Amino acid sequence: MHSFSFYKTSFWLLLFMCSIVEITAQENPPIPIEVEVRTSRNLNFGSFTAGSAGGNVTVSYDDQRTVDGDIFELNFGQPVSAALFDVYANPGTIIQIEDMGSYPLINQDTGIEIQMLINSFSTGQRTFVTQAPNAQTPNEVFVGGTLQIPPDNSGNLPGTYFGTFTLNFIHQ
Numbered sequence: 001m002h003s004f005s006f007y008k009t010s011f012w013l014l015l016f017m018c019s020i021v022e023i024t025a026q027e028n029p030p031i032p033i034e035v036e037v038r039t040s041r042n043l044n045f046g047s048f049t050a051g052s053a054g055g056n057v058t059v060s061y062d063d064q065r066t067v068d069g070d071i072f073e074l075n076f077g078q079p080v081s082a083a084l085f086d087v088y089a090n091p092g093t094i095i096q097i098e099d100m101g102s103y104p105l106i107n108q109d110t111g112i113e114i115q116m117l118i119n120s121f122s123t124g125q126r127t128f129v130t131q132a133p134n135a136q137t138p139n140e141v142f143v144g145g146t147l148q149i150p151p152d153n154s155g156n157l158p159g160t161y162f163g164t165f166t167l168n169f170i171h172q
Contacts, residue, residue: 036089040084045059048071052151053151060120061120085141085167087130087140088136094127102115108162123141
């Protein structure tokens, strides 16, 4: 009888240990991904003149202007600058920048249009991972572009041009 009591005690002890070891856990919910983008500075190509052969004026994401073709830089007027967007998101958020192709810039006095392309990003690519230490610190994204000045413009281009472009910041 003594050995039966030992097995009975061992059985209850084993059952008690198994019920204590059984622990269940629920996975934490995912961190909500919210992305906010604010425009801090506009893209500005500065002042230049265009000859009859046309050409391109490019402003890179680091504010460097280059010209090609029959374009001559002028160093007065508005300063050259890349656009600056402040992107607020959780650290490590993957963001893809999408644009809509070319955008018309219009001379408000004459209605003449020239085309602008967005083609230069400080992130190196159109897809990047946010690096700021928290969602309250902006990830600065500088954006540059190119103006395409048409040939045979017959001197009709002088003036100030305005336009907008749309970038979608898509989080993954």
